[in-house]
Amino acid sequence: MHIHIFDSALALGQAAGRQAANSLRKVLQQQGLAHLVLATGTSQFHTLEQLIAEQEIDWSRVILFHLDEYIGLPDTHGASFRRYLQERFIQKVPRLAATHLIDGENDPTAECQRLAGLIRQVTIDVALVGIGENGHLAFNDPPADFKTPDPFLVVDLDLDCRKQQLGEGWFPSLEDVPRQAISMSIRQIMRANQILCSVPDLRKAPAVRDCLTGSIDPRHPASILQSHPHCEIFLDPASASLLPSASAAPKDVG
Numbered sequence: 661m662h663i664h665i666f667d668s669a670l671a672l673g674q675a676a677g678r679q680a681a682n683s684l685r686k687v688l689q690q691q692g693l694a695h696l697v698l699a700t701g702t703s704q705f706h707t708l709e710q711l712i713a714e715q716e717i718d719w720s721r722v723i724l725f726h727l728d729e730y731i732g733l734p735d736t737h738g739a740s741f742r743r744y745l746q747e748r749f750i751q752k753v754p755r756l757a758a759t760h761l762i763d764g765e766n767d768p769t770a771e772c773q774r775l776a777g778l779i780r781q782v783t784i785d786v787a788l789v790g791i792g793e794n795g796h797l798a799f800n801d802p803p804a805d806f807k808t809p810d811p812f813l814v815v816d817l818d819l820d821c822r823k824q825q826l827g828e829g830w831f832p833s834l835e836d837v838p839r840q841a842i843s844m845s846i847r848q849i850m851r852a853n854q855i856l857c858s859v860p861d862l863r864k865a866p867a868v869r870d871c872l873t874g875s876i877d878p879r880h881p882a883s884i885l886q887s888h889p890h891c892e893i894f895l896d897p898a899s900a901s902l903l904p905s906a907s908a909a910p911k912d913v914g
Contacts, residue, residue, distance in 0.1 A: 669860035673706020681714035804881035
């Protein structure tokens with residue numbers, strides 16, 4: 661795991677977006693087809709903007725998956741992650757080779773099985789992720805399941821997770837935040853060849869400290885990233901503010 665700290669959230673996102681683009685170009689040159697996982701949420705705004713702006717990526721040879729989606733939320737809702745990706749990414753790049761989005765309006769068990777059948781046939785080359793205020797990775801809230809081999813799961817969203825969604829302005833009240841979602845599993849995320857993790861903002865500082873400096877523990881789901889051989893963490897001064905002072909420059913961990 662490599663930790664990089666930048667002077668602003670914008671610079672963080674730009675660096676992560678450039679790295680994602682460079683990785684995709686390399687994969688496309690080497691094997692002709694790339695498999696990409698995208699995260700959503702406010703932490704990904706600048707990363708996706710930069711990725712979209714990058715040149716010389718043949719998007720017609722990129723297959724897209726994403727991390728999670730609320731159960732029962734229509735894609736017309738402002739908080740729908742399918743809508744997020746359509747508006748913030750898919751509609752802004754040339755046509756992709758394929759797009760495999762999670763449909764939270766389908767039967768959840770059947771949808772997990774459908775997506776599992778698709779993702780088990782491929783290797784994810786690049787996965788863009790974030791870390792939640794409670795340390796979650798995708799919607800794997802603590803204590804996360806580090807062991808299940810299933811690529812996608814039906815998960816219960818804990819109170820801290822739901823409060824984060826409210827605080828970010830996606831819902832008008834806590835009661836409006838769904839209580840369940842479909843999430844890519846921890847083990848499936850860790851199967852990606854490269855993971856790029858964008859984590860801006862002061863509200864993420866406790867989770868960044870707990871997940872990146874403590875032991876690997878299901879109570880801090882994103883701590884599992886410490887064990888990935890090709891994981892890049894992109895922080896700003898606010899999100900990195902509780903890390904040891906020795907972390908004030910880019911470094912290698914593990």
